[in-house]
Amino acid sequence: MKLNNEEINRYSRHLTLPEVGMAGQLELKESSVLMIGAGGLGSPLGMYLGAVGVGKIGLVDFDVVDHTNLHRQIAHTTSDEGRPKVESLRDTILAGNPNIEVEIHNIRLARDNVLELFKQYDIIADGSDNFETRYLINDAAYFSKKPLVSAAIFRFQGQITIFSPEAGGPCYRCLYSEPPPASLVPN
Numbered sequence: 001m002k003l004n005n006e007e008i009n010r011y012s013r014h015l016t017l018p019e020v021g022m023a024g025q026l027e028l029k030e031s032s033v034l035m036i037g038a039g040g041l042g043s044p045l046g047m048y049l050g051a052v053g054v055g056k057i058g059l060v061d062f063d064v065v066d067h068t069n070l071h072r073q074i075a076h077t078t079s080d081e082g083r084p085k086v087e088s089l090r091d092t093i094l095a096g097n098p099n100i101e102v103e104i105h106n107i108r109l110a111r112d113n114v115l116e117l118f119k120q121y122d123i124i125a126d127g128s129d130n131f132e133t134r135y136l137i138n139d140a141a142y143f144s145k146k147p148l149v150s151a152a153i154f155r156f157q158g159q160i161t162i163f164s165p166e167a168g169g170p171c172y173r174c175l176y177s178e179p180p181p182a183s184l185v186p187n
Contacts, residue, residue: 001030008100011053024051025053029100032056034121035139036109038085039063041127041151043075043092050093050100057093058087060105109133114140126150131179138172141165148172 003011003025015018033054035042038061043107049057065073065080065088073085080088086104093102107113109128118124124146126137133149141148145166152159162169 001026003029004099007053009184010097010099014052028053029055031123032058032121033061033123034058034118035125035127036060036133037127037129037130038073038075039127040072040153041070042085043073043089045049045125046089046093047075047129050097050102053097056101056103056121057119058103058105058106058114059087059089061089062106062107062108062115069105085158109136111136115144115175118144118146121146124148135173135179138163141172142171 003022006014007025007029007035011025014025015022017024022170022182031054033049034051034055035046035057038046038059042059042061044060046057061084063085065085067078067081067082070078073094075089076085077088084104085104086106090102090104093100105117109117118140125135126134126148128134128137134152137150138150141163142165147166148163148171150161150163150172161172163169165171
């Protein structure tokens with residue numbers, strides 16, 4: 001795999017960085033990330049993954065853009081209201097970088113589809129907004145031996161953690177064996 005002239009120009013700042021260079025940029029182009037959630041966390045993540053040249057980005061979400069999303073979900077605009085979030089985010093990512101591939105999965109992640117979906121990607125990025133999905137993603141990443149980048153936001157607090165089961169590291173369930181009671185912690 002090579003970079004075309006437009007990509008060399010686009011990524012020229014990366015190419016001059018010793019920590020990235022041509023080898024690193026090609027590695028980004030050959031990589032794939034599956035993002036769960038196309039909202040508050042997924043919007044900027046998708047835009048940045050596309051901008052830096054991740055070759056294949058998968059988007060999983062089953063929700064549609066609502067007017068109340070627009071102040072915090074920056075990939076979506078007023079004209080996107082009522083559209084599936086995965087379609088809106090895909091269009092925003094590709095408008096920023098047409099040299100990559102964006103696959104949309106306008107589905108609810110579930111036990112019967114998660115393992116097959118995870119097989120197609122190198123890294124899983126969880127930006128979901130509920131504990132049921134978060135634990136499903138963790139378990140599927142663990143059994144698929146896929147690195148999992150897990151992020152969450154609540155009001156003005158956020159957290160991000162990288163779990164690497166293929167390297168023998170802990171998983172989300174290792175830290176939090178069971179979801180907290182809904183009465184104590186909101187989704």
